[in-house]
Amino acid sequence: MAGVVHEAEDKSLVEKIKADSAKAARELVEVAKLKKGQIVVVGCSTSETLGKQVGSWSVPEVGQAIFDGLNSVFEPLGIYIAAQCCEHLNRAIIIEREAAPLSEEVNVVPQPKAGGSFATAAYGSFKDPVALEEIKADAGMDIGGTLIGMHLKKVAVPVRLEQNHIGEAAVLYARVRPKFIGGERAHYNDNLK
Secondary structure, rough: OOOEEEEHHHHHHHHHHHHHHHHHHHHHHHHOOOOOOEEEEEEEEEHHHOOOOOOOOHHHHHHHHHHHHHHHHHHHHOOOEEEEEHHHHHHOOOOOOOOOOOOOEEEOOOOEEEEOOHHHHHHHOOOOOOEEOOOOEEEEEEEOOOOOOOHHHOEEEEOOOOOOOOOOOEEEEEOOOOOOOOOOOOOOOOHHH
């Protein structure tokens, strides 16, 4: 980003991205009815956020702004962020150790060009970060087409929110619900739909 636009414009853009991220988190909490202890998987392309092709323009300041915006909403509510790394790390997850205490840890430290700027920001911001190969999250945010579906519980349900872009990147959201089982005689709990 440095050298691309004027420094004052950089700061203004980064602050807008942070504010948009916080708004997106608030909307997702409400629509997905997220509760303390639940996990939101977030895939994020800072390249797409800045209007570039995914994987071509990793910008640590933008990754940090998105993380800070999301975390300003999720952390006070006790909701965990699972930061999805890029394809170079096989879409591994960076999360607070306490959120997944029984999971099998893998050894990797994300970097802007191998893991992505968002996952790097998460790793540097968490109190006790751990890398995992996979997780089954309760909701998700896909910022810029990063393909988070492999890390969502079944059954993923797409949700539409007003905050459908962060920067230039389109954002897709999902919540999950339990599978419906049984047949025509089965009754369901409407609170779980």
